[in-house]
Amino acid sequence: MTSSATRNGGTLPDADVIASASRSMAIAREALVDVEAQVASGALGGALAEAVRLIRDRAGRLIVTGVGKSGHIARKLAATFASTGTPAYYLHPTEATHGDLGMVDPSDVVLALSWSGETSELAQTIHYTKRFAVPLISITADAHSTLARESTVALVLPRVREACPHNLAPTTSTLLQLALGDAIAVALIDVRGFSAAEFKIYHPGGRLGARLLSVAELMRRAPDLPLARPGTAMAEAIGIISAYTYGAVGIVDQDERLVGVITDGDLRRHMAPDLLERTVEDVMTRNPVCVSPDMLAGEALKILEARQIGALFVVAEGKPVGMLRTVDLLRAGVA
Template sequence: MKIEAFQPQHASSALKTLDIELRALEALRAALQMPDLARAVEQAIQILSATPGRVIVTGMGKSGHIARKIAATMRSTGTSALYLHPGEASHGDMGVITQDDVVLAITWSGETTELGDILHYCRNFGVKLIVATARADSTAGRAADICLTMPSVREACPNELAPTSSTTLQLVLGDALAVALIEARGFTSSDFHAFHPGGNLGARLCTIQDLMGTGESVPRVGRDASLTSATIEMSRKRYGCTAVVDEDDRLVGAFTDGDLRRCIAVHDLKDNIGLHMSPSPVTVTGDTLATDALRVMNENAVSVLFVVDGDRLSGIVHMHDIVKAGVA
C-alpha cells in the first residue's frame, strides 16, 4: 500500500477544528455564568432529580445520537433514563412516556419536525418538558417548561453546515446535567459499581468483600497454638500464612512462611505461636476498594491482607485474588 507523504495542512485543519470547538465551549461556559441559563439548569436539575419516573431523552439526526449518549450516561450514574426516537414515538412508542416521566428534548434549531408529536403529547398529558436548543423563540423552545438556551456558535465544518460545534455543546451540556444529578442524588462509587459489574471498570470498583476468602477458608489458630499447629494450618490453606486470634476471634497477630523460615532452625516447634507471630498484621475492611487494597499491599510489601470487622477477623485476601479479578 502506498503511503502518502506527510501533509501538514491536515494537522492544521484538525487544530482549526479544535480551536473552533474550544471557542464554542468557552461560549457555553460564559452562558452558564449568566443568570438565565444558570437558573434554567438549576430548575432542570431539581425537576430531573425529583421525578418519580424516568428521563426520556429524545432528538433527531445528530442530536439523536447525542441524546442516546446522554441517556446512557444518566443510566450508568443512577438516573433512570432511556432514549426515545421521535419517528418511532409517532408510530406507537409514545406510550412509553408516563406522567411521572420528564422529557429532555435535544434540538439545535428547535424546529425539528419529527419532535412535533412529542411536544404535543407533553402539553396534552401534562408531562414536564425540558428542551436544550440554541433558539429559545423556536417551536420547541416555546413549548418547553424549561428551556436550556445554548449560545449560537460557529460550526467547525468549513461550510458551517455539518453539526460539529453544536453537537459538542449538546454533549457537554448533557454531561453537565448528568454529573449534577450524581451530586444531587449522592451517587457513590459503590452505587457506580452496581451499574458497572463487568469489565475493567467493574474490577476497579469491586470491594475486598467481593474477593476475600471467608469461613473455613481463612487460616487461623488460637494464640495458645504451637509452631507445629500453625505450620499445619498454613499448609492446609492456600495463603502462605495464618491469622492468630483470641477466644473472641479478634485478630491479635499473623504468622507467615517467612516467620517460619526465620525460626525453624533455632527454635522448638513446640514453642507458643505468640513468641514468633507478627503482632500488628496489615489489615483492611471489607468495604475497601480492591484498587486501594492492592496499593496497601505494595506499600507494605505484603501479598496477603487480613480483613477485619472492627477488631474481629472476617476474611483474607491474596494479591492473586485481586489480580485475577482484573484490577491490576
C-alpha cells in the same frame, strides 16, 4: 517526513494531521470552558438546577429525544440516566409520530436535543407535551427557537464554531450537548445520593461490574487463613507462611482480634542469624492495613497497589474473616 493517505489517494504529512487534530481539540476545549463558566455563574447554571429539580421531583421517567447527531447524543444520555438511577429511555421523534407517543405518560419528563431548535421531526412531540402538560426540557443553541420557547426549561448553549474545517459537521456542538447532559445526570446522582452499591445493580457485567463487587465476594474465607498466636516462634510462623499462598501470617490475640501481620517483606527486613529463635512479636507489623468485607473490590485494589503488597487481611469488628489477594482481583477482572 512520514505521510498519511487521504481518501482521494493523495497524502498529507503526519505533522499536518496532528496539527489538525490539535486544532479540533483546542476548539472543543475552549467551548467547554465557556460552557463551564456559564454554568458556574450565568443563566445556564440556573436553568440546569431547575432541570435537575424537575427531573428529580417527577414520578415518571425521563424521555430523551432528538434526531441526527443530536439523536445519537440523546441515545447515549438516555443510557447514562438509566444506569445512574434515573429511569429513562430514548424516543425517536419519527417513531413518536407513528404511535410511540403513547409511551409518554403525563408523569414523565421529556428532554429534547436540537442545536437549531427548529428540527421539524420534533414538532409533534413538542405539541404532545403541551397538550398533555408533560414538562419539556430542551438543550439547544437558540433561545428564540420554537423548541426553546415551548420548553418548561430551556438550556441554551452558546453558538460555537464546529471543529470541522468547514464549520458544518456537528462536532463541537454535539460535545457540548453530551457534556451538559452528563452534567445533569451527575447532578442527579449527587442530589439523590445514588450509591456505588446501587450503581452495581445496573452494571453487573464487564470490568466495571467486577470493580463493583464487594471484598466479601472475592476474599478467601476463614478458617482457611494463616494465623498464629503471640509467642509463636518465628520458625513456626515461617512454616505457616510457606503452607499457604498468601505470603503472610496474621497474629491474633486470645480474643481472636488481629494485632499484627508478618509478610515476606517483614522477613526480609528482619533477616538475621537469630531470626528463627525470635517470636512473632519481634517481627510483626502492628496495626496492619486491612479492609472490610463490604468494601468495593476496586477500592481494595487501590490499597493493594498503593502499598505494593500482594494480600490483605479482611477484618470485621477487629477479627480476621478472610484474605484478599491481588491475584483474586485479577482473576475476577477487577484490574
